[in-house]
Amino acid sequence: MITVTGLRKAYGDVVALDGVDLHVGRGKVFGVLGRSGAGKSTLLRCVNLLERPDEGVVTVDGRELTTLGAADLRRARQRIGMIHQHFALLSSRTVAGNVAFPLEVMGVGRAARARRVAELLDLVGLADRAGAYPAQLSGGQKQRVGIARALAAEPSVLLSDEATSALDPATTQSILALLRRLNRELGLTILLITHEMDVIKAVCDSAAIMSDGRIAEAGSLPGLLATPGSRLAAELFPLPPAEPGTVTVALAADETLLSRLARTYDVDVAVVGGAVEQVAGAPAGRLRLRITGAGAAAALAGLRERGLLVEEAA
């Protein structure tokens, strides 16, 4: 759905993007994690060409945006929703007026506009605040308006620029839950950037970590969890240094891993450490185990074969 290849962007001597490749599949939620200054914001803004990359190709929904002229680019942008850290709502317009804005830009008629706005406000749970001004809303409500506005033109892609960074933890969770629901119900492809691990864990199917204008690592969350030495997995699910005789395994979409391990190989499994959380609605993480008994070696081999063995401390 979104493909970015060989993206480079420099501001004077500062290199913001240093050869970035990225692919986000249709209907996926992809998170880019990184510190401020890592280039993730520039990357996101290159996807709808708010920033024009010095080099590289951006393709969204089969259209190569980097070759489009101004008018075609404007039309293509209408199909790419975007939500912002500080909401970027028009203070002079009501909630309904803000959501109607992209429809006005597209030239949708008044009656159709009113219908669509009502639908969208219903979708984000703000039907009763249609006449309020942004200044009268809480941060979470403002971001819901932002989301409704971003979805007005029925985009296939949603770009999220630190959309929850200005919100408190509870509100963050409710906004992330809304994003996940939209992803499931509308099949919306979401590319989000964040500096918060929790955001990645709460909504993303796949993630990448950026530093110094490069993607240091990228992959699906289950894949990353099972990757030895993965920096992202270690940051998402931190574990203390391993003690000798323990192994670290990946837990992803397989809640009964331990009991089956014990049954199959006739071993004792002791959990000595672990970091497990709900990831996109299912438990996932890493467990540190001490496996003992006659079948221990076979159990390890079995785990290795399934690609779940992350680390073995001798």
Next chain:
Amino acid sequence: MTWSEMSPLLWEATGQTAVMVGWSTLFTVLFGLPLGVCLAGTDRGGLFPAPAVRRVLGLVVNVGRSLPFIVLMIAVIPLTRVLTGTTIGTTAAVVPLTIGAAPFFARLVETALREVGRDVVQAAEAMGAGRVTIVTRVLLPEALPGLVAGLTVTVVTLVSYSAMAGVIGGGGLGDLAVRYGYQRFETTLMVVTVVVLVVVVQLAQTLGDAVARRLSHR
């Protein structure tokens, strides 16, 4: 001077001031608003960056603003003749008043437009809005309270400028105060004129503040 002697003079002068300030306000907005949009838009990081154009516009605006109004009024007499067919009278005064106030208002427009968040403009760009749409549907509506506040200051300035219009026979309250209050030692009329001017300015300011407050939803 009795009240019945002063009354017709005051009414006539107030009417002349109203005509001068009214028309020049209209033309000031007509010229100053687009000029202000251009000043803000041509800046680096603006909607249509053009540093060279901006330098020229900035120069023109600054020249307009650096001339004392009384000098400007005399200096533009040839232009006034071309535009109005006369160089004296209330109508003729509208030309220098507009030329004096439009650059001033343009700077205020520029400042008000700058106050509109960069993120809001970018959000509109991300939605596929073109520059004209962004100016008319984002920048101007968002800056409206600031624009009204700027217009209020401009009107007050125009009232003050119009007091000098007597020099080219424009009449008005300022002219009345100079001719009767100063040159004929009519102290009472002087005091009354001052009071009327204060009331006019106060009314304009109060009205402007109220409208700006009503329009602001921040």
